[in-house]
Amino acid sequence: MVTTIAPETTYEKVYERPRILMEVHTHYCPGCTHGVAHRLIAEVLEEMGLREHTIGVASVGCSVFAYNYFDVDFVEAPHGRAPAMATGIKRMLPDRIVFTYQGDGDLASIGMGEIIHTAARGENITVIFINNANYGMTGGQMAPTTIPGQRTTTTPNGRDVRRSGFPIRMAEMLATLEGPSYVARRSLHDPKNIRLAKKAIRMAFEAQARGLGFSFVELLSTCPTNWGLSPIEAMQWVEEMMIPVFPLGEFKVVPELKGLRV
Amino acid sequence: MARELLKGNEAMAEAAIRAGVEAYFGYPITPQTELLEYMARRMPELGRVFVQAESEIAAINMVYGAACTGARVMTSSSGPGISLMMEGLSYIAGTEVPCVIIDVMRGGPGLGNIAPSQGDYNQIVRGGGHGDYRVITLAPATVQEAIDLTVLAFDLAEKYRTIAVVLTDGSIGQMMEPAELPPMRETPRTRPEWAVTGARGRPRRVLTSIYLDPYEEEKTNQRLLERWRQIQAHEVRYREYYLDDAEIVVVGFGIAGRVALSAVRAARAEGIRVGLLRPITLSPFPYAVIETLCQQARAFLVVEMNAGQMLDDVMLAVARRVPVAFYGRMGGVVPFPDEILEEIRQVVRQPPRLEEDLREAWFRRWSLAQ
Numbered sequence: 001m002v003t004t005i006a007p008e009t010t011y012e013k014v015y016e017r018p019r020i021l022m023e024v025h026t027h028y029c030p031g032c033t034h035g036v037a038h039r040l041i042a043e044v045l046e047e048m049g050l051r052e053h054t055i056g057v058a059s060v061g062c063s064v065f066a067y068n069y070f071d072v073d074f075v076e077a078p079h080g081r082a083p084a085m086a087t088g089i090k091r092m093l094p095d096r097i098v099f100t101y102q103g104d105g106d107l108a109s110i111g112m113g114e115i116i117h118t119a120a121r122g123e124n125i126t127v128i129f130i131n132n133a134n135y136g137m138t139g140g141q142m143a144p145t146t147i148p149g150q151r152t153t154t155t156p157n158g159r160d161v162r163r164s165g166f167p168i169r170m171a172e173m174l175a176t177l178e179g180p181s182y183v184a185r186r187s188l189h190d191p192k193n194i195r196l197a198k199k200a201i202r203m204a205f206e207a208q209a210r211g212l213g214f215s216f217v218e219l220l221s222t223c224p225t226n227w228g229l230s231p232i233e234a235m236q237w238v239e240e241m242m243i244p245v246f247p248l249g250e251f252k253v254v255p256e257l258k259g260l261r262v
Numbered sequence: 263m264a265r266e267l268l269k270g271n272e273a274m275a276e277a278a279i280r281a282g283v284e285a286y287f288g289y290p291i292t293p294q295t296e297l298l299e300y301m302a303r304r305m306p307e308l309g310r311v312f313v314q315a316e317s318e319i320a321a322i323n324m325v326y327g328a329a330c331t332g333a334r335v336m337t338s339s340s341g342p343g344i345s346l347m348m349e350g351l352s353y354i355a356g357t358e359v360p361c362v363i364i365d366v367m368r369g370g371p372g373l374g375n376i377a378p379s380q381g382d383y384n385q386i387v388r389g390g391g392h393g394d395y396r397v398i399t400l401a402p403a404t405v406q407e408a409i410d411l412t413v414l415a416f417d418l419a420e421k422y423r424t425i426a427v428v429l430t431d432g433s434i435g436q437m438m439e440p441a442e443l444p445p446m447r448e449t450p451r452t453r454p455e456w457a458v459t460g461a462r463g464r465p466r467r468v469l470t471s472i473y474l475d476p477y478e479e480e481k482t483n484q485r486l487l488e489r490w491r492q493i494q495a496h497e498v499r500y501r502e503y504y505l506d507d508a509e510i511v512v513v514g515f516g517i518a519g520r521v522a523l524s525a526v527r528a529a530r531a532e533g534i535r536v537g538l539l540r541p542i543t544l545s546p547f548p549y550a551v552i553e554t555l556c557q558q559a560r561a562f563l564v565v566e567m568n569a570g571q572m573l574d575d576v577m578l579a580v581a582r583r584v585p586v587a588f589y590g591r592m593g594g595v596v597p598f599p600d601e602i603l604e605e606i607r608q609v610v611r612q613p614p615r616l617e618e619d620l621r622e623a624w625f626r627r628w629s630l631a632q
Contacts, residue, residue: 052462057327058470067468073458075330076470078353081323084315088327088335089458091311092285096460114323117316 018042020051020071027065031224031231033188034062037130038069040198041099044205045072054097055089057082059111061103062136080111083118086125097208099126105135108144108168115174122179122213126204129170129216131185132223133242140226144168147245152226167245171218175251181212183252187220189238193248200250202262212256220246268441270405270434271296274338274364277412279304282449283362284333285311287324291343292376293432294366298338310449318343322350329359330469332457334416334450338364340432341382342373344390351425352391356471356482358456360419363397364412364428366435369594377594378432380516383571386427387545394483396490397425398497399545403520406441408434411542413444418497422489423456429544431567433517433596490546499542500551504530508537510609511555513576514565515541517596522565525602536606544572552579561609562586565602567595570621585614588624 017023021042028034045054051072058066060079067074077085082100090098107115107129115127134152135141141154145167149158171185182204186197197219204215220242222234229237268276275297278286286305288298298314305312311328315321321337328335339347344365354361367382369375386399398418402408408430415426453459458467473479503523505511514522519540526538539555541548555562562580564573570588580586589605591597614620 053460055458055460064472067470071461071466073461073466074468074470075327075357075458076468076472077326078323078349081319081326081350084320084323085327085330087313087320088285088287088324088329089331090327091313091324092328092331092333093459113316114320117320121313 018046020046022069022071024068026069028062029225031222031234032062033219033221034130036188036194037128037219037221038066040194040201041101041128042070043198044202045097047202048205048209050097050205053095054099055093057086057089057098057100059100059102059106061106063101063103063130064137066101080106080109081114082106083111083114083123083125083127087118087121087123090123090125094124097126097205099128099205101128102130103136104129104131104133104143104145108170115170119174119214119216120177120179122181124208124211124213126208126215127217128201129218130221131170131218131246132221134223134226136223136226140223145246147241150241169246171216171251174216180214180216180252181207181254182215182250182257184216184250185218185220185246185248187238187243187248189220189222189235199262203253203257203260206260206262207254207257210256212254218246220248265440265442267438268405268443269296269438270408270430270436271366272300273405273409273441273443274412274428275300275304276443277409278336278362278416279308280444280446281413281416282334282447283310283336283416284449285328285335287313287315287321287328287335287337289315289318289321289339289343291340293368293378293435294338294340294364296435297364297366318346319350322347322354325361326350326354326357326359329354329361330357330458332453332459334420336362336364338366340366340368341370344382344385348391351397352393352395353471354425355391355395355397355486356393357469358423358486359469360423360425362412362415362419362426362428364430367429367431375594376432378517378567378596379592379594380431380518380567380571381592382429383544383566383568386429387547395486396545397427398422398493399427399429399543401429401515401542401544402434403516403540404441405434405437405439409441409443422493424489424493429516431517432594494546497543498546498548498550500548501540501542503538503540505537505539505555507535508558509560510534510536510563510606511559512536512538512563512565512602512606513541513552513572514538515544515572518565518567521597521599522602524599525606528599528603529606534606534610541572547575549575549579552576556580556583559584561613563605563609564588565597565605566590567597568592570624582616585616586620587614588620590624
C-alpha cells in the first residue's frame with residue numbers, strides 16, 4: 001500500500017537525545033548495551049532535573065570512560081572502589097545525587113568488600129551494575145558472574161564449577177541487607193525490558209532523592225565482541241542463557257517507594 | 263592556650279580538628295587506634311564527618327572521594343594498613359587532590375608487632391604506590407611537634423595539591439607529655455575551582471588519574487615534578503643541635519633523633535664535639551644542609567630504628583666526601599641514649615673509614631653484641 005503524505009503535515013518530535021548524554025562517539029563495541037544503559041541514566045537524570053546536582057563515579061573496565069559521555073561532574077575510581085569513593089563524596093555533599101557505574105569484575109570481584117559495606121551502611125547513593133558475564137575491557141576473562149559452562153579466555157573449556165566456582169547473584173545478596181532501599185535486576189536485551197530497566201533506574205534515583213538509602217540496579221548486558229556472537233545473537237544469549245541464572249525482578253522495595261508511579 | 267598533658271595520637275587528632283579537618287575516614291589498627299576513637303567522639307560533636315570504613319582500602323578511597331569535593335580530609339593508620347592504602351594514594355597523587363595521612367609506624371615486615379619502628383621510611387618517602395609521584399613527609403619527635411606538623415600537613419597539602427604524610431611511630435603516638443594545642447580554625451568555606459561538587463551553573467568537571475595518551479600522561483608527570491621542585495625549593499625543614507663546632511654529626515629523625523639528642527648532650531659533657539641534625543621533612547630531604555656539613559664534619563653517624571633507610575639519603579648527600587657510620591635497631595626496639603652515646607664514643611675512638619662498607623661494619627658489630 002502506498003501512503004502519500006500531504007506537504008503541510010508537520011511532525012511532532014517524540015524523542016530526542018537527552019542533553020545530559022554528550023553528543024560524542026563512544027568507544028563501546030557495536031551491539032554492546034553500555035550505550036543503552038548510559039542513555040537510560042541520562043534520560044532519568046534529565047527527567048528529574050538533576051544535571052546540576054549529580055556527581056558520577058566511573059569504575060575500571062569498559063565503563064572507565066563513562067565520564068566522557070555524561071554532561072555531569074564525574075570522578076574516576078580505582079578498580080572496585082567506586083562505592084567507597086561515592087561514600088566520601090556523598091558524606092561531604094549529602095544534598096547532591098551520587099551514583100556509581102560499575103561492571104561485574106569491578107563490583108562483584110575486586111570491589112565486593114566495598115559494595116557490600118556501602119549497601120550495609122545504607123549509604124544514600126545509587127549503584128548501576130552492568131552484568132555482562134565477563135571482564136570486557138581486558139578481553140573476556142571469567143568474571144564472578146560468568147555462568148557455568150560459559151567459555152571465556154580463562155575458562156577455555158567452559159566454566160567448570162568444581163574448579164572455578166559458581167556465579168554470584170549480587171542483587172539477591174544485597175537485598176538481604178537492611179541498608180538498601182531498592183534493589184532490582186533488569187535486562188537490556190529487548191525494548192520491553194529496556195523500558196522496565198528505565199523504570200528501575202528511575203526508582204533507584206527517586207529512592208536516593210528521597211533520602212531512603214542505598215539503591216541498586218543490576219542490568220544484564222551484552223558483550224558480543226568477547227562472547228564471539230553477533231549483536232542479535234548476543235541479545236538472544238542474554239535471554240536464553242543469562243536470565244535463567246539471573247532472574248529479573250525487584251528484590252527489595254522499601255514501603256516508602258511502594259506505589260510510587262514512575 | 264595552656265599546656266596540657268596529651269597523648270600523641272589524641273593530640274594529633276585534636277590538632278587536625280583545630281586545623282579544620284572536615285572528614286575523617288579510618289580503620290582500627292594498633293598503635294594508632296586512639297586517633298580513630300578520638301575522631302569517632304569529636305567529629306560528630308562538631309557536625310563533621312566520621313566514618314569507620316570496612317578496611318583501609320575503603321578508608322583511603324573515601325578520603326579520595328571526599329578530597330575530590332575540595333574538602334579538608336584525612337585518615338590515619340599503621341604499617342599494614344598503610345600498605346593497603348598504597349593503591350589509593352597513587353590514585354590521589356595522580357588526580358592531584360590534597361589529603362593528609364598519619365602513619366603511626368610499628369615493627370615489621372608483615373604483621374610484625376605493635377612496638378615503635380621507623381621501618382616505613384622507604385614506603386612513604388620513596389612512594390610506595392605505583393607510578394611516579396612523591397609525597398611530603400613530616401617526622402615529629404615530640405607530641406608538640408606532632409601537633410604542629412599535623413596542622414602544617416593540611417596547609418602544605420592544600421597549597422601544593424598533594425598528599426602530606428605525618429610519619430610518626432608508636433612511641434610518639436602512645437606517649438603522654440605536656441603540649442599546647444593551636445587555636446580552633448574554621449573549616450574551609452569555599453571550594454577550590456577544580457572541585458567536583460555538581461555542575462551548578464558551570465560546565466562539568468572531571469577528576470581522574472587516567473591519561474591514555476602517553477604524551478598527556480607525561481605532561482601530568484611533568485606537572486607533578488614541577489610541583490615537587492617547588493616543594494623542594496621552599497619546604498625543607500630540619501632542626502640543628504650543637505652543630506656550630508661539631509666534628510661528628512649525628513643524623514636521626516623522629517623518636518630516634520630525640521633519643522640521639524640525649525646521647526649528644528651526654529657526649530658533649532664528655533667534651534666530644536658532636537652535634538645532631540634532625541630532619542623534619544624526610545621528603546623533601548634536607549640534602550643541602552648535609553652537603554654543607556661535610557665541610558666541617560670528620561664523620562657522620564646515622565641513627566635509625568630500621569636497617570638504614572634514611573641512611574641512603576644521607577649517603578647521597580655526603581657523596582663519599584666524609585665517612586659515615588650507622589647505628590640501627592630494628593623490629594620495634596627503641597635504642598637507649600647510652601647505646602648511641604657508645605656509638606659516638608666509638609666514632610671518636612675508631613673513626614669510620616671512607617673505604618669500609620658501613621652497613622657491613624654495623625651489622626657485624628651489632629650481631630656480635632646480641
